Amino acid sequence: MLETTPRVAVIPGRRTALIALAASVFSVAALTFAPAVHAQDKTSIKVGIMAGEEEDTWVAVKEQAATNGLTVETVIFNDYTQPNEALARGEIDANAFQHEPYLENQIATQGYKIVVAGYTALWPVGLYSKKHKSLEELPDGAVIGVPNDPSNEGRALRVLEDAGLIKLREGAGILATVADVDENPKKLEIKELDAGIVGRAIDDLDGAVVNTDWALKSGLTADIQIARETIENNPYRNFIAVRAEDKDAPWVKKLVASYQNEAVKEAFDRIYKGSGVSAY
Missing domain, CATH: 3.40.190.10 (Periplasmic binding protein-like II)
Structure with missing residues (x-):
């Protein structure tokens, strides 16, 4: 039968104090030098997208992300003002729904620290x-x-x-x-x-x-x-956006690569039937 109460050796006097001090120093050192878990270490993320056809497109993106060692959960929005707010608050890790003029206006009015991570598509006017x-x-x-x-x-x-x-x-x-x-x-x-x-x-x-x-x-x-309208240098290309602090994180590069590939392009073309075009 296993004992449920550990045995503790009692060490008298000064030796006890020295051991206790050493243990506390070790604990502080362990906390000081323990590797921190930062955003760049993420293997699971949340991405905000708009309801509709984009949900189907991101099924293909999720499949590609899985092959890159990244689990993507999509968070669905119905209001264009919500995804950037959620991203700024840290409720999601990225979003994919907007073009640069829209983001620039949001930054000017809301002060968001959000940047372009990689382009996705254009819905030409x-x-x-x-x-x-x-x-x-x-x-x-x-x-x-x-x-x-x-x-x-x-x-x-x-x-x-x-x-x-x-x-x-x-x-x-x-x-x-x-x-x-x-x-x-x-x-x-x-x-x-x-x-x-x-x-x-x-x-x-x-x-x-x-x-x-x-x-x-x-x-x-x-x-x-x-x-x-033309695609080349078009400011209205949509993109994946992330917080500025995350722009160089390895998971961001994996996420962009999970969108910018032939498998997702084929799915996108099938879903949008020419009304939208890949733009990266």
């Missing part, structure tokens, strides 16, 4: 038309709808500028508005509408600049898209 099959067919005075929120309106106007339909004033930046249109040779009537309405109003417009998410919800398809 397009100019759609049910009445005209090409840019050349757009008549003078055509009515074009654009979203009226600051980030998306500037992006939509860039699509029109890249298509040669308008020219924005120098220095207009990514938050350009209709007031920044410097040249409008076709005398387009640019209507600012709510982002959720502009795609659905296309029957009453000659064309509408709509982001991918709202295009899908509005039933707009690639076959009626007559212009599209």
Whole structure:
């Protein structure tokens, strides 16, 4: 039968004190020199993503992460303001839902110390038309709808500028508005509408600049898209974001590699059917 009470040798006098002192010094030394567990040692992380098709994409990312020795748990959000707040608070380790103009605005207004870890995909904004099959067919005075929120309106106007339909004033930046249109040779009537309405109003417009998410919800398809923003150096590419303190951690490199590979690209293409493109 095993004893449940350990036997303690009693050492009298000064020797007891010396041994106790030595033990305490050893304990302090052990605490001082014990290896600390930092974020870079992580083998299991939480990543915030938005509800919807991204959940399917990240199933493939999780599979790739497992082969890299990293366990990924996805945390699903329905509000775009939540993932950065959760990341800043340490409730998640990374997120993947935003582009740089959005993050820059969040940093300016909220003071977040969040950085880009690696790019993921782009959902190109397009100019759609049910009445005209090409840019050349757009008549003078055509009515074009654009979203009226600051980030998306500037992006939509860039699509029109890249298509040669308008020219924005120098220095207009990514938050350009209709007031920044410097040249409008076709005398387009640019209507600012709510982002959720502009795609659905296309029957009453000659064309509408709509982001991918709202295009899908509005039933707009690639076959009626007559212009599209380019991918190269596009500030609206989405990315994996982490806290600045973690940017060089080994697990971050593993996470990015788990997204940026052919297996995930194939899954992404299958899920988004051309409405989004890999952009890394």
